[in-house]
Amino acid sequence: MEISAAGRLEVRITAADVGKRVSVRCLTDAEDTTEKFTDTVGVLTSWDSGVLTITRKGGASVRISESSLVAGKVVPAAPARRRGPSAGYRELAHVSSRAWRPVESERLGEWELRAAAGYTRRANSVLPLGDPGPPLDEALTAVRRWYGDRGLPAYIQTATGAEGTQELLCAELERRGWTREVTAELWVGALAPVADRADASGVVLSRSADEAWLARYQRKGVSEVALKVLGSGPSVWFATVPGEGAEPAAIGRCVVDGRWAGFAAVEVDPALRRRGLGSVVMAALASRALEEGASAAWLQVEAENVGARALYSGMGFSAHHAYHHYRDSRDSGDGSS
Numbered sequence: 001m002e003i004s005a006a007g008r009l010e011v012r013i014t015a016a017d018v019g020k021r022v023s024v025r026c027l028t029d030a031e032d033t034t035e036k037f038t039d040t041v042g043v044l045t046s047w048d049s050g051v052l053t054i055t056r057k058g059g060a061s062v063r064i065s066e067s068s069l070v071a072g073k074v075v076p077a078a079p080a081r082r083r084g085p086s087a088g089y090r091e092l093a094h095v096s097s098r099a100w101r102p103v104e105s106e107r108l109g110e111w112e113l114r115a116a117a118g119y120t121r122r123a124n125s126v127l128p129l130g131d132p133g134p135p136l137d138e139a140l141t142a143v144r145r146w147y148g149d150r151g152l153p154a155y156i157q158t159a160t161g162a163e164g165t166q167e168l169l170c171a172e173l174e175r176r177g178w179t180r181e182v183t184a185e186l187w188v189g190a191l192a193p194v195a196d197r198a199d200a201s202g203v204v205l206s207r208s209a210d211e212a213w214l215a216r217y218q219r220k221g222v223s224e225v226a227l228k229v230l231g232s233g234p235s236v237w238f239a240t241v242p243g244e245g246a247e248p249a250a251i252g253r254c255v256v257d258g259r260w261a262g263f264a265a266v267e268v269d270p271a272l273r274r275r276g277l278g279s280v281v282m283a284a285l286a287s288r289a290l291e292e293g294a295s296a297a298w299l300q301v302e303a304e305n306v307g308a309r310a311l312y313s314g315m316g317f318s319a320h321h322a323y324h325h326y327r328d329s330r331d332s333g334d335g336s337s
Contacts, residue, residue: 009071015047017074019168022054024072026064037070043160043167055170057161058322059183077163085188085259085296089164089321090129092186092298097127099255099262101232103225106146109133113146117225121182121325125155128169136172144328154328159186162321170324178326184302189317191261191286191297197315198276200284204240213240215247218267230265233257237288239281243269250277254285261289263299266308278311 013022023041042056050066102114102123110130116123124147132139140154147154156173159165174180206213209230214222222230230236233255243249252266263285268277286297299317301308 011069011072013044013072013074018044018047020044020074021077022072023075024052024054024064025070026068027070040064041075045167045171053171055160055167059160059170059180059324061171061174085190087188087296087320089159089162092188092320093127093129093159095257095260096186096262096298096300098257099233099264100229103228104150108139108142108146111139111143113143115147115150115152116229117223118152119223119226119229121155122157123229124152125157125325127157128166137176140176140328144330155181156326157323158326159321159323161319165321170326173326177329179329180324181327182302182325183322184300185319185322186298186300187312187317188296188298188320189312189315191290191295193316194282194297195286195290196283198279198283200280200287202241203280203284204242205284205288206238206240207236209238209253210240212242212246212248213238213251216240216251216267216269217265233262235292237285239284241277241281243272250281252278252281252285254289256289256292256294259293259295261286261294261297263297273307279315282315 009025013024021042022044023039025037025039028036028038040054040056040062042054042062044052045055045061046053047066052064052066054062054064056062097112100120100122102116104115106113109132110128111132112127112129114123114125114127118124126143134142143156144154156178158170158173160167160170170180209217209227219226230253235256237254237256239252239254240248241250247269249272250266250268253264255262263282266278266281289297297317298320299312300323301312
């Protein structure tokens with residue numbers, strides 16, 4: 001916190017700092033606690049009528065009365081990473097988008113409108129990486145029309161918690177009645193340690209998802225559109241650990257893109273979990289990615305997937321940013337992330 005020469009806490013932020021990352025201390029309103037102050041760090045997304053709204057890294061918004069402020073300052077846009085590869089949000093947004101391509105896309109300024117017949121929100125949402133061109137309300141009208149013409153709900157994928165993410169856009173969408181349906185995180189880590197974690201000699205690698213791989217894949221009844229999305233990316237690999245029956249014991253998918261290897265669809269037979277098969281699948285895919293020149297890894301994981309988070313943390317991965325899917329409240333969508 002900012003402390004004056006006289007030793008007093010000072011508020012050194014104003015409404016002109018909306019859009020910047022700030023750290024504030026305010027008097028608590030709670031009467032049943034001995035704590036006098038609470039601290040909040042995040043992006044200042046609004047300061048209206050005596051109330052500040054600050055969006056934290058995970059996307060949650062906190063409203064703070066201006067009268068309760070005792071200290072505040074602008075802080076660096078993102079904290080220094082303690083481990084894992086260094087990367088900006090835009091780089092990872094482009095890499096993760098190339099690893100899960102739609103079957104149809106169109107540009108709206110610096111926004112990409114993506115569609116794949118409703119197969120996953122990632123392939124059926126707007127990726128807004130800059131200025132759409134027209135004012136926001138006009139851009140949102142164009143988004144609704146584009147998805148409506150395809151019989152799809154309108155989704156916009158945003159991110160929070162890193163330099164260059166979209167806290168302000170999230171706030172503007174919420175003001176216009178858009179609803180956040182899904183929040184997950186993108187994690188990054190070094191690739192070599194993943195390859196060294198397990199003996200992957202029994203894993204079968206393929207350039208396509210065969211019937212056995214699809215039999216283990218959690219999304220049953222995969223369509224031709226889904227197969228196109230699964231097979232999209234600069235260099236795609238599918239891993240299979242054969243099982244005793246028709247379905248594999250474990251599967252996984254990896255997309256190699258320059259220095260990055262992106263992991264997805266790592267799934268294990270429920271009866272065989274906690275035996276290290278997830279690590280085996282990832283080790284095989286990581287070894288192949290290393291051979292193609294990759295050195296860094298990324299993956300996406302939902303907050304409630306405790307098992308996956310424990311596995312990836314043990315491999316050296318850590319959260320880079322949170323990402324969210326906002327739906328136009330006038331639509332009803334049921335896509336998966």
